[in-house]
Amino acid sequence: MARSRRYRLLCSIARALDRIGDRWTLLILRDLHAGPARFSVLESGLAGIATNLLTDRLQQLMADGLVVKRSGEHGITLYELTELGASTDELLFELAMFGGRFKPDEEPRKPGNLRTIVLSMRTAMRRVVTPDARFVAEIIVDGEHFTLEVGEGSVDMRYAPAKSPDIVMTSSYEPMMAAAEGEIPMDQFLRNHVEMVCHTTNKDREFMTLMGAAMTIFAHGD
Amino acid sequence: MARSRRYRLLCSIARALDRIGDRWTLLILRDLHAGPARFSVLESGLAGIATNLLTDRLQQLMADGLVVKRSGEHGITLYELTELGASTDELLFELAMFGGRFKPDEEPRKPGNLRTIVLSMRTAMRRVVTPDARFVAEIIVDGEHFTLEVGEGSVDMRYAPAKSPDIVMTSSYEPMMAAAEGEIPMDQFLRNHVEMVCHTTNKDREFMTLMGAAMTIFAHGD
DNA sequence: CGGGATCCGTTACGATACTG
DNA sequence: CAGTATCGTAACGGATCCCG
Numbered sequence: 001m002a003r004s005r006r007y008r009l010l011c012s013i014a015r016a017l018d019r020i021g022d023r024w025t026l027l028i029l030r031d032l033h034a035g036p037a038r039f040s041v042l043e044s045g046l047a048g049i050a051t052n053l054l055t056d057r058l059q060q061l062m063a064d065g066l067v068v069k070r071s072g073e074h075g076i077t078l079y080e081l082t083e084l085g086a087s088t089d090e091l092l093f094e095l096a097m098f099g100g101r102f103k104p105d106e107e108p109r110k111p112g113n114l115r116t117i118v119l120s121m122r123t124a125m126r127r128v129v130t131p132d133a134r135f136v137a138e139i140i141v142d143g144e145h146f147t148l149e150v151g152e153g154s155v156d157m158r159y160a161p162a163k164s165p166d167i168v169m170t171s172s173y174e175p176m177m178a179a180a181e182g183e184i185p186m187d188q189f190l191r192n193h194v195e196m197v198c199h200t201t202n203k204d205r206e207f208m209t210l211m212g213a214a215m216t217i218f219a220h221g222d
Numbered sequence: 223m224a225r226s227r228r229y230r231l232l233c234s235i236a237r238a239l240d241r242i243g244d245r246w247t248l249l250i251l252r253d254l255h256a257g258p259a260r261f262s263v264l265e266s267g268l269a270g271i272a273t274n275l276l277t278d279r280l281q282q283l284m285a286d287g288l289v290v291k292r293s294g295e296h297g298i299t300l301y302e303l304t305e306l307g308a309s310t311d312e313l314l315f316e317l318a319m320f321g322g323r324f325k326p327d328e329e330p331r332k333p334g335n336l337r338t339i340v341l342s343m344r345t346a347m348r349r350v351v352t353p354d355a356r357f358v359a360e361i362i363v364d365g366e367h368f369t370l371e372v373g374e375g376s377v378d379m380r381y382a383p384a385k386s387p388d389i390v391m392t393s394s395y396e397p398m399m400a401a402a403e404g405e406i407p408m409d410q411f412l413r414n415h416v417e418m419v420c421h422t423t424n425k426d427r428e429f430m431t432l433m434g435a436a437m438t439i440f441a442h443g444d
Numbered sequence: 445c446g447g448g449a450t451c452c453g454t455t456a457c458g459a460t461a462c463t464g
Numbered sequence: 465c466a467g468t469a470t471c472g473t474a475a476c477g478g479a480t481c482c483c484g
Contacts, residue, residue, distance in 0.1 A: 004455065005455070009331055010326055010331075013314060015327070017248060017249070017321070023243070024457095026239060026243075027233075052458090053458075077465090090316050091313070091317055096234040097312075102241065108232035110232065261448070262445090273448065274448085274449070274477090275475090276448090299447075
């Protein structure tokens, strides 16, 4: 069944919206930027999506070449971004920066997992990273594990435990969001709401500097 | 009437989509980046939008502070971006760059005016402008007039005739789009499909360099 | 004539129930 | 777990009508 509501305009913005303009589609892509995921994980991260819509959107994304389905270990099904799908990162980051200009809703629904924060953190860090920074960090937020790899000026982050991190940072979601919204000062957040274990001398300073700079982008714009 | 389909998630991308995620909204904003416009001009530029939807979207945009309505000369009504609305420029440009990765549709609808191209041209030029470039150009495409002002490293472009331009460039839509899509080489476009009148010595070279570099971004990505 | 408002058929979405 | 199936509701699209 072909999509019937299309702009069909000779305009690249309309062409983009014909692929990723439907409801939920951009949020699904944002989630997939945290790494491959199975259907149920996407569903729980998307807080409120109907399963038939998730099915439909994944099929559209596959038809347009932004997502592929593949088999993981134990025969489970994984959805994963293609290079084309991954090229939405700057777009999604700009969207996040724009959305950051509005006050959060009164009674927001909480997502079932924290995959949602990976894209914004990663892209923000890419904008502030220095060429000499080099470390592997594990970030644990409310018991969920993230790996952050920095080196050669590149930054990678994904929703997975780290192998042998130089640093392990532990924090929780609420104060982290508050700091990102600018509701509490960055240094206060880093001092009071973050625990750090450093396995490699001085890497904690590198990490804290980058982390603080990245989160400041959210709090005050770039 | 409050919008009923909202994500209400604690996520800045969802917050953005709750304001600009509806159908047509981003295309309206893109049009308004060319300068203030009246209802009927927006309608003709948007090729296929229903008037009730345009009314609805403009009201949502005004309620959210992205657009204001004001009276122009002869008592006409103009819609205009606020600073908040104008801050969608990077986002829209990333959207255009992403959409540029897909092939144009077979039988596209043509817009009733060319306001649509201003935002992409302006943002692309901002990415390639040199600090020493300084000129005012009038660009005429299929009889529609644009003003391009460059100086001090800044670039402004709007849908209006120029006062006393250093250069006047005349071209037409079809070959221009073809060049932007990479279907014909840039130098061939500039040589065969562009007429130039230069009123200030050497400003034509500055202009051509900038123009070529900006359009190359579309044709081959940045 | 510009700037909408109203009406109505169609499509998409949201919630839930169900199935291999 | 990974989706289908169903169905009520909301949004969209197209056309027409209205009013200063």
